Amino acid sequence: MQNVKMVITGPFSAGKTQFIQSVSEIEVVSTERKLTHARERAVKETTTIAMDFGRITVDDNLVLYLFGTPGQKRFEFMWEILSEGMLGFVVMVDATRPETFREARSILETFRAYAPTPYVVAANKQDIKDAWEIDDMRHALRLDGGTKILPCIATDKKHVKTVLLELLYSILDEMGANK
Amino acid sequence: MALRGNLRDFTVTQLLNLINLAQKTGTLILDGPADQAYVAFRNGKLAHARIGNEDGGLATILHQANKLNPNQYRALSARLGTMSDKELGLLLINAGYVSQEDILFDLQAHFTNILRRLLTWVEGLFRFEPDMPPPEDRINVKLDLENLIIEGSRQLRELEELQDEIPSLDLALKFTDRPMTNLNLSVQEWRVVRYIDPKNSMKRIAAAARLNEMEMRRIVYGLVQAGLVQLIRPAGAEIPLNPRMFPTQNREEQRGLINRLIGRIQKL
DSSP states (O other): OEEEEEEEEOSTTSSHHHHHHHHOSSOOBOOEEEOOOHHHHTTOSEEESSOEEEEEEEETTEEEEEEEOOOSGGGHHHHHHHHTTOSEEEEEEETTOGGGHHHHHHHHHHHHHHOOOOEEEEEEOTTSTTOOOHHHHHHHTTOOTTSOEEEOOTTOHHHHHHHHHHHHHHHHHHHHHTO | OOOEEETTTSOHHHHHHHHHHTTOOEEEEEEOSSOEEEEEEETTEEEEEEETTOOOOHHHHHHHTTSSOHHHHHHHHHHOTTOOHHHHHHHHHHTTSSOHHHHHHHHHHHHHHHHHHHHTOOSSEEEEETTOOSOTTSOOOOBOSHHHHHHHHHHHHHHHHHHHHSOOTTSEEEEOSSOOOSOOOOHHHHHHHTTOOTTSBHHHHHHHTTOOHHHHHHHHHHHHHTTSEEEEOOSTTOOOOOGGGSSOOOHHHHHHHHHHHHHHHHHO
């Protein structure tokens, strides 16, 4: 049996766990705990402290694992471990919370430094009225024209599929470029 | 236990705080990537400071502070011989060139500037030598450290924020398509700009421009914010995809694997 993995990262409460839940064929193995910081509790009740873990069986010989990283900076030590050997990564950003964009940039740069693998940015929560436009987010996140930034609703399987497919297309492109 | 260690674990600001609280006398020696610095203290107050081979003599300091004109400075430098700073100071005061207050003010400003530079050192080794008192042939000052410690703490916070913005100096810089006209760049910024090339990592540029990590991050942050440059992977060191990404090293099998993943996800 062959295993490959992708990493879903992003700031706290960006929607990483939900993203994995939307496509995983198994109940996501989540390591969520109740939040202790009052400021974070105002955003959501629980958070991922080690990783989320989802699975998509491709065929009898191939399984794709999706790993979600904890969003808070204090769990940064986990990121490098999780990024080891990944095919690529998705940076989830909550499009309704511009106060997290700076952290999202930092996470993106950190992962780029860990592993030179392809990545895409998912601008999540596009179903919410306050969500930023994709072009505005591209500027705010300082993404160059070659970086894919995709509108996303993590609870909608169709959107999640599109994000994963775009990442896989980027991997194929990169393989072509590295011939 | 000797007070020695690595600046990555114990910052210059933390060292100043410790020396201040313990009212230490001795010399703090910092071995940075490019230079060595000697900072002497008496009873927890700054007495003297010098970096590497920089001329920290009184004549030079007064000349830099415009208290001695170039002719006076040249004449003095030629006649200094073995004269100590203390003797020179007395001579200048008696000759009416400067007052004692002038000398102390300029020395304090000079030493404070050196410490400000040292606050940005984040790499290197340190050791405190209690048996090395402030140099006797130099004029010492008695400068409280509190303000410098507060300033250093501010810089530390700034560094942490800059590290969030630019976590790794292994990436390279590339000019964006924006035209660079009517730019007012500082000397340090120009030194960085002239080395910008997709082949040069920021670490390499910092070494060439003789900038420490914080100075480099601050300059790059400004250039990125202004939309003039963007961070990219170094072109010369184009990194191939990590072989451990795939369970197989055969390129065709790898491509087939990705196509199987695409097919499966399309059907979800």
